[in-house]
Amino acid sequence: MINRRNALTLGAVGGVGLALPTESLMDFAFGPSWTVEPFTxxxxxPQVLRPSATRIDTDVYRLTVGEGTAEIVPGVRTNVLTYxxxxxxxxILARQGRTAxxxxTNTLASATAVHLHGGNVPADSDGHPMHVIEPGRSRTYTYPNIQRAGTLWYHDHAHHLEAEQVYRGLSGLYLIEDAxxxxxxxxxxxxxxxxxxDADISRDGELQWAVFGQANRSLVLVNGAAQPRLAVRRRRYRLRLVNGANERTFRLKLSNGAEFVQVGSDGGLLPRPVRxxxxxxxxxxxxxxxxxxSGAADGSQIFLENIDGESDASRRILRFDVAGGPESDGSSxxxxxxxxxxxxxxTVTRKVELSFDALAGTFLINGKAYDPERVDFTVKRxxxxxxxxxxxxxxxxxPHSLHLHLIQFRVLDRDGIPAAEWEAYPKDTVAVPPGTTVRILATFDSPYTGIYPFHCHFIDHSSTAMMAQIKIEP
Ligand SMILES: [Cu+2]
Known part of the structure; x- marks a missing residue:
């Protein structure tokens, strides 16, 4: 097992193999992934980005897309892509009614585009796959924040590049606060x-990328770190759970059997809390x-568990260390x-069929591969x-899912079974398991018109071809 001290020794002697303990040598020969000393x-x-300028109704932010390194595994620098x-x-902490x-600025050698996932934004700020920022260039995105407060995230959406670039690091959170x-x-x-x-990290500390490489991405990261711990007081916390993985579905529970009280879904707060x-x-x-x-004992440890994890590193993904006694808590x-x-x-009913063409090895929507020149559906605003x-x-x-840009929709039912309260609204991405039919009700109530993509959000699928687009007309 590699720990920080071992890794530092490796750096000091300058040779990878020399200071590796025997079991790691075994892993080096037979296993592709790191074994992390957990919860160290x-x-x-993630840091909250400070505006570079603040005007009466607008905050200006600057993001530079570039290469960098991150300490994903303790003591090891991994090359990543960064904002x-x-x-x-x-x-980015935005406020309802204030424009961001x-x-x-793109300092990469490849193109990028930034999509604000869940954002009600003008078409030219949507990060359409063809509206890319070429290397060395900049682009300004305008986000008006005219929607309910909630947990959004931004990520790369450049055509054919997004799966790899999101995997290598191009994602971050965008939280809208209530006015x-x-x-x-x-x-x-x-x-x-x-x-x-999740991620697949080689023995030399490098992110391993292969499209549809889910099976090897055995290390789960929380805010970019493998198996971290969080000290908590005996009180209430709000946790914003975001699945930023390319292909992995998480099934989460708390190891002490405590319940989550879900207060929000994709696009913001639910109508009422659900246990x-x-x-x-x-x-x-x-x-x-x-x-x-507050009911946990001082000194106790509670794990956030991913029930379907195939190993310890993907099953016990975060440890809460309860300490410091009860804390007076004004929250409710x-x-x-x-x-x-x-x-x-x-007023309109449409069919959307998600399929895999095994001969071509391509994922399709309504039998077609994505064509950025084609409008698949024309919608009246x-x-x-x-x-x-x-x-x-x-x-x-x-498995596939469907993500609509621009709006939040209502999930009606799945194979005739009404959607659970927590899945009904507000949603921008819906799970569509194999062989099932999901019905959604989408009101195009955004003030904006133009072309917006919709796609499977298994990003390896969408970045190959599983994407289509609507044109919203006035
Ligand atoms: Cu898919």
């Missing part, structure tokens, strides 16, 4: 983002939860949170549409 490292919290040198990128202008909070959910230091993802003992998050999905540690979880809009009857989304991949049991 404090959970990193502002950080892995994951810094958190984000000036992005006037109507609740007293835990906040500040008690509001903790947990950006989850859940287990939470499943598909790629790009989010769940805001409140966890109560109200009985009602944010009402969902009243659903409107749809303001209308409500019913989409029936079917995953046809029963032969290989390939």
């Amino acid at each position: 490292r404090a959970l990193p919290i 502002n040198g950080q892995f994951p990128g810094p958190t 202008k984000v000036v992005v 006037r909070p109507t609740h007293r959910l835990p906040s500040g230091a008690h509001d903790i983002p947990l950006l989850l993802r 859940r003992s287990e939470i499943t998050l598909w790629p790009a999905e989010r769940a805001d939860v409140v966890v109560e540690f 979880v109200p009985a009602t949170l944010a009402p969902a809009p009243i659903p409107k009857p749809p 303001g209308t409500t549409e019913l989409w029936e989304i079917t995953n046809l991949d029963t032969q290989f049991e390939i």
